[in-house]
Every structure is written in structure tokens, then in C-alpha cells.
Amino acid sequence: xxxxxxxxxxxxxxxxxxxxxxxxxxxxxxxxxxxxxxxxxxxxxxxxxxxxxxxxxxxxxxxxxxxxxxxxxxxxxxxx
Numbered sequence: 001x002x003x004x005x006x007x008x009x010x011x012x013x014x015x016x017x018x019x020x021x022x023x024x025x026x027x028x029x030x031x032x033x034x035x036x037x038x039x040x041x042x043x044x045x046x047x048x049x050x051x052x053x054x055x056x057x058x059x060x061x062x063x064x065x066x067x068x069x070x071x072x073x074x075x076x077x078x079x080x
Contacts, residue, residue, distance in 0.1 A: 002010070013024055054060035 013021060016024070051060065055062065
């Protein structure tokens with residue numbers, strides 16, 4: 001059962017704009033990570049930079065949002 005303090009903080013947080021709540025949630029989740037893995041962070045940064053280079057050079061196959069959206073909608077309608 002949540003404590004009075006948690007309920008009070010939650011009620012106040014729910015009054016905040018969506019963007020502020022998202023930022024608060026992100027910071028709370030990050031606070032749960034006692035030790036950040038710098039190797040993982042560095043690997044993600046390298047991957048992001050690699051993908052951006054592919055986009056900039058034109059070697060990446062980019063799919064328009066409308067095509068992805070329609071494909072997802074079709075897959076969701078299909079029986080599993």
C-alpha cells in the first residue's frame with residue numbers, strides 16, 4: 001500500500017503538464033539505475049552516429065512513415 005507521502009507526490013505530479021510528467025518519470029527511472037554502464041552508453045552513441053552517417057551518405061534505406069504505419073495496421077488486423 002502506497003504511503004501518504006507517495007500519494008501526495010503522485011497527486012501533485014498528475015497535475016503537471018504531460019511533458020513535465022514525462023521528464024519526471026524519466027528522471028525517476030534513471031535514479032533507479034544505481035550504476036550506469038558507460039560501455040553500453042558508448043556503444044549506443046557509436047550506433048547512433050553510424051546510423052546517422054548512413055542516412056547522410058544515402059546508404060540507409062529509409063521507409064516513409066505512411067508505409068510503416070499502413071504495414072503495422074495490416075499486421076494488427078491479421079489473425080495470429
